[in-house]
Amino acid sequence: MELTVSFGNEEEGFAVYPKTDCPHAKNGGIQRLGSKELQAIARLATTNTCNTANCATESIENWLCLKCNFVGCSRYQLSHLLNHNSETAHPIAASFTDLSVFCYECEDYIQVREMIPVVDALHWGKFGERHPMAKAHLGQPAGGSSSSSYAPLELLDVEEEGEEEEGAEESDGNKDVEEPATSNRVLRDSSIEAFAEYIKSNKCKKIMVLTGAGISTSAGIPDFRTPGSGLYDNLQKYNLPTPQAVFDINYFRVNPKPFFLLAKELYPGNFNPTPSHYFIKLLAEQNLLLRNFTQNIDTLERVAGISPEYLVEAHGSFGAASCVGHFSKAIFDTTDGNEDDEADPADDVPETWIKSCGRVFTQEWVKERVFANVIPRCPDCNGLVKPDIVFFGEALPDRFRECLADFSDADALIVMGSSLIVTPFALLPDFVGGRVPRLLINREVAGNFLEDDENGRDSVFLGDCDAGCAKLAELLGLEKEFEKLVKGEHVRIESEKGSGQENKLEAEVETGIANLRI
Numbered sequence: 155m156e157l158t159v160s161f162g163n164e165e166e167g168f169a170v171y172p173k174t175d176c177p178h179a180k181n182g183g184i185q186r187l188g189s190k191e192l193q194a195i196a197r198l199a200t201t202n203t204c205n206t207a208n209c210a211t212e213s214i215e216n217w218l219c220l221k222c223n224f225v226g227c228s229r230y231q232l233s234h235l236l237n238h239n240s241e242t243a244h245p246i247a248a249s250f251t252d253l254s255v256f257c258y259e260c261e262d263y264i265q266v267r268e269m270i271p272v273v274d275a276l277h278w279g280k281f282g283e284r285h286p287m288a289k290a291h292l293g294q295p296a297g298g299s300s301s302s303s304y305a306p307l308e309l310l311d312v313e314e315e316g317e318e319e320e321g322a323e324e325s326d327g328n329k330d331v332e333e334p335a336t337s338n339r340v341l342r343d344s345s346i347e348a349f350a351e352y353i354k355s356n357k358c359k360k361i362m363v364l365t366g367a368g369i370s371t372s373a374g375i376p377d378f379r380t381p382g383s384g385l386y387d388n389l390q391k392y393n394l395p396t397p398q399a400v401f402d403i404n405y406f407r408v409n410p411k412p413f414f415l416l417a418k419e420l421y422p423g424n425f426n427p428t429p430s431h432y433f434i435k436l437l438a439e440q441n442l443l444l445r446n447f448t449q450n451i452d453t454l455e456r457v458a459g460i461s462p463e464y465l466v467e468a469h470g471s472f473g474a475a476s477c478v479g480h481f482s483k484a485i486f487d488t489t490d491g492n493e494d495d496e497a498d499p500a501d502d503v504p505e506t507w508i509k510s511c512g513r514v515f516t517q518e519w520v521k522e523r524v525f526a527n528v529i530p531r532c533p534d535c536n537g538l539v540k541p542d543i544v545f546f547g548e549a550l551p552d553r554f555r556e557c558l559a560d561f562s563d564a565d566a567l568i569v570m571g572s573s574l575i576v577t578p579f580a581l582l583p584d585f586v587g588g589r590v591p592r593l594l595i596n597r598e599v600a601g602n603f604l605e606d607d608e609n610g611r612d613s614v615f616l617g618d619c620d621a622g623c624a625k626l627a628e629l630l631g632l633e634k635e636f637e638k639l640v641k642g643e644h645v646r647i648e649s650e651k652g653s654g655q656e657n658k659l660e661a662e663v664e665t666g667i668a669n670l671r672i
Contacts, residue, residue, distance in 0.1 A: 172265035172576065176246075176257050183246040183257070184220040184268045191223075192275040198225065199250060199279025206234040215404055215547050217247040220255070220272055228404040228547070229395070251403075251547050253277055253285065261396050263546065265577060286558070286578040286585075339610025340591050346622065349593045349613040350629030353442075353566055360444040361437055362564035364582055368571020368596060369430035369619045370452055375420075403547035407481065407507075410538055414524050417541065420452070421472060421521050427458035430570060432640045433623035435460045436632060439639075445560050449572060449579055451543045453517075466557045468550060468579050470543040475520040477532040478540045479510040511535040550578075561585035567592045568626075571619045574601030595622035 176183075187195070195218070203209075204216050204227040215228045217235040221244035226235030235247055236258070245259040248269065253276055255269045256262070270288060277285035341348040352358070367375075399405040400412045431454050437443040438460060447466045448455060453473050455465055467473075511534050520539055523530045530539035544550055564586045573596075574580040583592060583601055588611075594603045595615045604612045615622040627636035 172255075172263040173257070173260055174265050174575075176260050176262075176264040176266055178245045178257050178259045179220075179255075179264060179266045179268050182221075183244070183259075184266075184272065185222070187271065192271055195223065195272060195275040196279035198223070199276045204232075204234050206232070209234055215249060215251045217249055217256075218272075218276070219244050220246040220248055220269065225250075248272060248276060249547060250276065250280075252544075252549050253280075254546055263398060265575075281555075286581050340589055341610050341613055343610075344605050344607060344613045346593065346595075346613055346615040346625060347629055349566075349591055350626060352591050353630060356565065358565045359442055360563055360565045361442050362444050362561060362567045362586060363434055363437065363446045364567070364569045364572060364579070365430070365434070365446060365448045365450065365455075366570070366572025366574075366579075367450060369428060370425070370450055370454055371571070372428045372430075372618070372620055373425040373452075373454060375425055375452065398546060401545050403478070403545040406540065406545060407478070407538065410529055410540075413540075414529055417472075417524055421517075421524065425452065425454065427454045429620040429636075429640050430623050431455055431458040431460070433627060433636060434458070434464075436627065436636055436639055438464055440632065440635075444564055445557060447554075447557070447579070447582060449576065466551075466553055468544075468554050470541075470551060472541045472543060473517055475515040475517065475530070475539050475541045477510045477513045477515075477535065477537040480508050480531075480535075480537045482506045482508055508535065508537065510537050515539055517541070558585065562587070564590055566590060568595065569593070569600070569603070570595045570622070572596065572600060573598075574603075593626075595619055595626075 198218065203225065205225045209227060209232060216225050218225055219238060224238050226238050229236040239245060239258045245257050246255060248255045253273050255264050257264045274285045274288035341352055394400060394412060400416060406413055434446050435458050443464055445466060446455060446460065446464050447468055449469055451469055451471045453471045456473065511532060513532055513534055520530045520541060532539055567583060567586045567590060569583055580601060591611045593613045594600060597616065599605060599614060603614055605614050627633050
């Protein structure tokens, strides 16, 4: 399931997370399907047409009801899926565009085990290979197709709390438990010191780094959801149907103003990289970095000088922008920043959707208009221009899928500042080999990392990301290089800002975008 935006302080909620305890999905909201039914769903993904008669939304996002397989268009277009939900009380639907799953009862995106087989079938219909979630459950490698023909996953059984598997032997409290042999351990213990020892003794040169919002916290990126913080409160007056709507591509198409109001607070240039960003650059300079997969959209990796060849911006970034098209009849007067704030997009049904002309714009071009309170529009076709961050309803960048095979080459993995909740990013730590050591630097244990791993390959540093990076640099014998890099880069950035060379940083970002396919 390709969920989207994640930035800022995750612990304070500056992110969009799926709900993992949706009762409507677990109580029959998702139909149990056999192999033939799942194969039919895979075929549906190739047609992607609303089932409602005379519906003209083939080019707009459609959704699949996971109870009866009705296909309907988005609530922000002609609302046929929403109407279906109201008439049938079928609450759960999956997007044909990004395979996200939404519950209309919870009014939230969800992530539960019951949806995996259906999402896997849709993914196969779109891409001819299993979804990363399915691969993780099957124990298959990250890259490449799993088979030449589609063999659907059976719906996973979810054990009720306290329920034991049938035929399981009762545990004997007096029974001796055999400890794993020390020789089979990857690391001597779960400390960051043991991880550093492994890196040095095995001369690791292909370290995979996964980063989340936690590495940008010390940059001062503001909170999103905390009452009184300003950003979310400023959006309330627009009567968003859900908090996630500000990052929903279909809502953006009819009401882009809330997003651009938020974007003014988030645009690159307001924040500087953190020591955590410079540690990743240090790994690159020492020829130790294989790839940096990041959930963040703040472009601070690029500002820190990390070469684009190392970066996979899983959720896109503000680094460039693109025309996304528009409706033939505008909902708002978007020629300036004075749209009718009380208007509701649902009060006016859009006309024909005019597809994007494909024009790409620089970050500075969009930023100039946003800060002038003008909604950016393409001068060629009048289409809305959106920064290239991934919204709900949009697929992850091609580069994300193209670089998944890199995990097979990794000889170590570091996860920093991520709660490992949003999939498919949350599945990536499982894509490295079973004997590849993994380090988590985070304020709390996340994902399936184990503080006391019997296989001895997980190490955990609980605390601030910057502190964890400084400690690891010291243990790797790179303390002086790390300190020099952090101080030198901060001086460089401040000097460029003070001398009126801000455009140099913008040019670096634009050059990076042009070279994304390296």
